[in-house]
Amino acid sequence: MIVLVLVLPLLAAFLLPLMPGMLRRLIGPAALLAVAGIGIDLATITFQQPVVLAVGGFLPPLGIVFQADAVSAVMVVAVALLTLLLWPWQGDDASVLDRKQALTLILAAACSGLAVSGDIFNVYVFYELAAVASYGLASGNNAAAKVAAFRYVILGGIGSLLAQVGITLLYFRTGTLNLAHLAELAPHTLYDPLGMSAFLLILLGFGVKAELFLVNTWAPEVYATAETRVSGLLAGLVSKLVLIILVRVLTLIFAMTEAHLAFLVLGMLGTLTGELAAYRARDVRRMLAWSSIGQLGMAFVAFSIPGPAGMAAGLAVALHHLIAKPALFLLAERWGGSLASLTGAARKSPIAAGLFVLFVLSLLGVPPLPGFWAKYLLLTGLAAQPAGLWWLAGAVVLLTTAIEAVYLFRVIGALYTRDDSQESQPAVNVASSGILAVVLVGAGLASPILAAPLDRMAAQLADAPSYVARILPALPMPPDSTMPPPGPVPSPDPMQPPGPTQGVTP
């Protein structure tokens, strides 16, 4: 069942050009609905007991593993539903629309794959799949988008390269690629400068898509030139899935202080630079792009807190951003111009302006809305840590919230300035962002109920020993499998580095 969440969208993407007439428009949404259903079913199972699947009956240290815990299930549901909300329903040209829909489906499949993968090389492959699909989606239909997409491809290529070298170092030291097996071997083999550099390479490499500080320069260019739909998908969805992968690498393999500090420092710098750049931005779309860099930096800061408290805070920040940022991008679609051109827009489209205010308030953390709980968890988590960098991070979070308030209220001020002489503003389509607003307000109202599932997700994410225990030892053999458990070639002893260090000459 786990495999279906990535097979269905992938299959739909490849079948889409072959379908006749009406079916061609329906196959994508149908596949995504099916994935959402499977995801909800998975969630009901995994909140009790996480699921593990050994692909092809090959047992974990050698075979490839898919695993779904509560976080994966929630992420799969989020992937399917958010992709449906941001689905390209109509376009100017039928063949262009086909391509957009196919790429969006591939992106959804890769994101689901990232959520359930339990093997670092599979993660690399799904990451590349998501990257290539997003390059295609980002290179929209204007000339500036082509240049932005080229720069994005090059930066993404550098990121993949760094991640590949990092994975090479991991394999060199441990001889395995399975996340659980790596977690088991890490304390003996990876807690040294070489292991740390492998972690930093993987962090910076995969961090390109998670808009990590230093490798996030693509974001404002791409978000300003691509369709808002695509910006919403990249900022809301892809970045979160990559973030979850990085958190898994952190908590499972590199659960040492230095790695947590790397997360903390890069996140802090990302928050500070992102929000300051957003303060300087003069148009809504680039402002939102920089602000999403700032928010993701905040999520990195949250995940850097060791233990379940940090995981809960990080998940809250990430999930809140996953809902809020695509909605803001969608609302900004028709308001893409400078702030001055927004003057009086609230009178022309009052519902859109009201929704914009709602999301801005939640982003800032005004109490009844979920954004408040996210920041509350983050700040209490930071305050519970020993003084030092963590408290500095708390101060940075508060400072950037103030900066955020200044520039977001500048937009709201422009929206609600009275203005009689302007030409009419185009109407804004509020359906998708309206749905997201309902989810947001519902989450805010239901926050006492949502606390327990959030804690459960955080506990599963933080609990490395039980992750290892459920994947590695006694995985029951599938009854119909007659293959012997190891692959055709027994690999070298994983405790021994398989590389040239053995130095045996014949």
Place this chain on the structure above:
Amino acid sequence: MSDFSLIALLGCAIGLIGIGFAGLVLGRNLFRIVLALSIAEAGANLLLILVGFRYGGIAPILEPGRTVANMVDPVPQAMVLTAIVIGVGVQALALALAIRARNAYGTLDMRLLRERMESDIDRAAGTTPDTSRQAPAGTRPLPPPLLAKREPLS
């Protein structure tokens, strides 16, 4: 195969990655940038192959009567195969985008392209750029206010 040649090969791999990164950072021509990326990828793939290498190892094909003791590690080879395929796809995509950018802006120079893209974005957004290469800070006129001034309401 001696230690020396192995060290030389490792040096080659790291050197290729270094050359590629230098080209990525210093290059201005789009095609050279793509070329630099592929050089760096070649270095990374060589590094990955060397990780799985064994002295005097044979190809990892299991046949009756052959022991598994002295085979090179097949896993890095599978990984390199995947990485090569991905790299080819990404390079093709990058070249296609470079052609499109060339057709749109008439140049392959990354800095010129970036300037023109920024000014296009600014024009589409209806804002003026707030920095300028021609006039350093202090000599250029102040940027326009963030919100346009309007007549006071009567």
